[in-house]
Amino acid sequence: MENFFICGGNKLDGSLEISTSKNAVLPILAGCILCDKQIVLHKFPKYEDTKNMLNILQSLGAKYFFQGDSVIIDCQPISKREIPMELASKIRSSFFSLGAILSRFKKAKVAYPGGCAIGARPIDLHLKGLKCLGVKIVDKHGYIYCDGTNMKCGVVSLDFPSVGATENIMLASVFLKGTTKIINCAREPEIVDLANFLNSQGAKIYGAGSSVIEIEGVKSLNGVEYTPISDRIITGTYILATCMCGGNVELTNVNYENVLALISKLKNNCCKITYKSDKLTLVADKRPKCISKIDTRPYPGFPTDLQPQMTAFLSIAKGTSVVVENLFESRFKHIAELTKMGADIIINDKAAIIKGVNELYGANVTCFDLRGGAAMVLAGLVAKGYTTVRDIHHIDRGYYEMEKDLQKLGANIERIKEI
Numbered sequence: 001m002e003n004f005f006i007c008g009g010n011k012l013d014g015s016l017e018i019s020t021s022k023n024a025v026l027p028i029l030a031g032c033i034l035c036d037k038q039i040v041l042h043k044f045p046k047y048e049d050t051k052n053m054l055n056i057l058q059s060l061g062a063k064y065f066f067q068g069d070s071v072i073i074d075c076q077p078i079s080k081r082e083i084p085m086e087l088a089s090k091i092r093s094s095f096f097s098l099g100a101i102l103s104r105f106k107k108a109k110v111a112y113p114g115g116c117a118i119g120a121r122p123i124d125l126h127l128k129g130l131k132c133l134g135v136k137i138v139d140k141h142g143y144i145y146c147d148g149t150n151m152k153c154g155v156v157s158l159d160f161p162s163v164g165a166t167e168n169i170m171l172a173s174v175f176l177k178g179t180t181k182i183i184n185c186a187r188e189p190e191i192v193d194l195a196n197f198l199n200s201q202g203a204k205i206y207g208a209g210s211s212v213i214e215i216e217g218v219k220s221l222n223g224v225e226y227t228p229i230s231d232r233i234i235t236g237t238y239i240l241a242t243c244m245c246g247g248n249v250e251l252t253n254v255n256y257e258n259v260l261a262l263i264s265k266l267k268n269n270c271c272k273i274t275y276k277s278d279k280l281t282l283v284a285d286k287r288p289k290c291i292s293k294i295d296t297r298p299y300p301g302f303p304t305d306l307q308p309q310m311t312a313f314l315s316i317a318k319g320t321s322v323v324v325e326n327l328f329e330s331r332f333k334h335i336a337e338l339t340k341m342g343a344d345i346i347i348n349d350k351a352a353i354i355k356g357v358n359e360l361y362g363a364n365v366t367c368f369d370l371r372g373g374a375a376m377v378l379a380g381l382v383a384k385g386y387t388t389v390r391d392i393h394h395i396d397r398g399y400y401e402m403e404k405d406l407q408k409l410g411a412n413i414e415r416i417k418e419i
């Protein structure tokens, strides 16, 4: 097991390039299944989740190799239509491959997906959507068996704008004759990126980024060289880290619009943020101030994936803040850990009431999920004394060598193997 050992108190200073978005790359990798020509993904991020998704493609029969920071993928040899339990349980986005496998082979068998332990994470919307397209579904012994022999285009109206369900249905519809419509779909930038990736190979997907997507079926895809978007959650994590520690940081490869939900909340708070081209500059020289209410919502609302890091930020802000988590019911596990470090937070159902303290102190804390783990690192960076953050394999799922990024900015953080 590996831990982070952090000596808190350093200001953050320097420049850092933000890496490629995990949540964009995962559905894009599933999308590779649709194409029997070579695909090159540039700036490929080696997070544990993206590496696991490559393993899933390989288990289906695909071949891939790395060239510098690019990955070259050949899905032509894919022959299997089944994602086994041991791979699916490692990563939730294995489930996106269902739509893509169905699209290419008309039959698929996929185990129930894994992922962060942040709540029930049902898949009913995915299955309902596929049924609307004529897929016959049998749910047996932990596997979903799908028969898409009679698949046809149709209208899918989602009860909630689920990111994963939107991506799955998009992937399932690319080759369906006629036009498929997804109503009340998710509007996340990662959806737009998936549509751009597929369209650049000849798919005809219109409206991504709005609440209605239309997919006009095409016969085949051409392969492409593609660079997915940068990671808005990592960008937000390092913005909040700088705000907490104070300092002067430049982040490059940033898409400003995608992090506006966070930046708008930091207006008149503790920092000055400027932005030009893909470069964001942040000067933080004051104590954070409370924010009356943070409410997690689908994009363009405040992202649930930044809720734990924001909670850490507010734990040292002047005054009382309220954070409401609307998306995932078990996404407050980091709060008990923050209180071990001196934070004053009470949970009332979906709301966390945070009374900002003057300072946190170092402690021995544990990660329970990816973004909650990032929040513990942020708390450790600003805390007085030493913090050990345990079970950091959760963090490695979505941040590549996070300690190296933070060391570049002057933080005192080390990765330590526990014997």
Ligand code: UD1
Pocket (backbone or CB within 6 Å): 022, 023, 024, 026, 092, 093, 120, 121, 122, 123, 124, 125, 126, 127, 160, 161, 162, 163, 164, 165, 186, 190, 298, 303, 304, 305, 326, 327, 328
């Ligand atoms: C994706 C992201 C995840 C992010 C989340 C919300 C990836 C790999 N993961 O997850 O990081 O936290 O979006 O922005 O991109 N729901 C149902 N039934 C379903 C599907 C979802 O009830 O079939 C509910 C969920 O319980 C949740 C809400 O819809 O309350 C949003 O979930 P969804 O957008 O599907 O999240 P994911 O795609 O799992």
